[in-house]
Amino acid sequence: MNNDIPLRIDPVLFAKQERQFSGELVVADLPRIVEITPNPATQIVVTMSFSKSSLHYPLVKGTIDGEVVQICQRCLRHTNVAINSQFELLLVSGAAVESASQEGHEVFEYNEQHIDTVDFLEQEIILALPIVPKHSLLEECSASAQKWIKNKEHVPADQPKENPFAKLKDLNI
Numbered sequence: 001m002n003n004d005i006p007l008r009i010d011p012v013l014f015a016k017q018e019r020q021f022s023g024e025l026v027v028a029d030l031p032r033i034v035e036i037t038p039n040p041a042t043q044i045v046v047t048m049s050f051s052k053s054s055l056h057y058p059l060v061k062g063t064i065d066g067e068v069v070q071i072c073q074r075c076l077r078h079t080n081v082a083i084n085s086q087f088e089l090l091l092v093s094g095a096a097v098e099s100a101s102q103e104g105h106e107v108f109e110y111n112e113q114h115i116d117t118v119d120f121l122e123q124e125i126i127l128a129l130p131i132v133p134k135h136s137l138l139e140e141c142s143a144s145a146q147k148w149i150k151n152k153e154h155v156p157a158d159q160p161k162e163n164p165f166a167k168l169k170d171l172n173i
């Protein structure tokens with residue numbers, strides 16, 4: 001796949017020209033994702049298409065598909081977390097944010113004339129990642145983690161809890 005993703009986005013111009021981009025990135029190109037992955041070698045495929053919303057704000061629709069390696073919070077081994085994310089965002093700055101948000105789309109606010117593409121994609125990828133990453137199947141976790149969790153599951157149901165007030169009766173207060 002050709003990578004024709006521009007380094008920076010000019011929302012107004014791209015919407016006017018109805019530009020479309022697609023490309024493949026390596027996680028290593030995305031510094032904020034590098035910080036949260038033990039292996040930045042995985043790939044992310046991105047598509048973006050620009051148009052104008054009904055109120056003529058720049059609108060970007062796109063997809064992000066790929067994998068990010070994360071640390072499984074059950075067994076602390078690496079797990080490949082799949083990302084299949086779609087976004088549809090109005091790109092607006094400053095004073096336009098309030099009126100644009102009435103259009104019913106999510107709004108991405110920017111302050112300079114351009115949006116840094118990497119910033120934008122990093123934000124969308126972080127939103128798509130789970131808060132607590134873990135292997136999708138327990139069977140994929142380390143044997144010791146599986147054993148630990150299965151043992152916890154087999155703990156017999158709680159005994160009926162002693163009523164803390166029962167003791168007070170004995171005390172005759």
Ligand SMILES: [Zn+2]
Nearest residue numbers: 072075135141
């Ligand atoms: Zn695991």
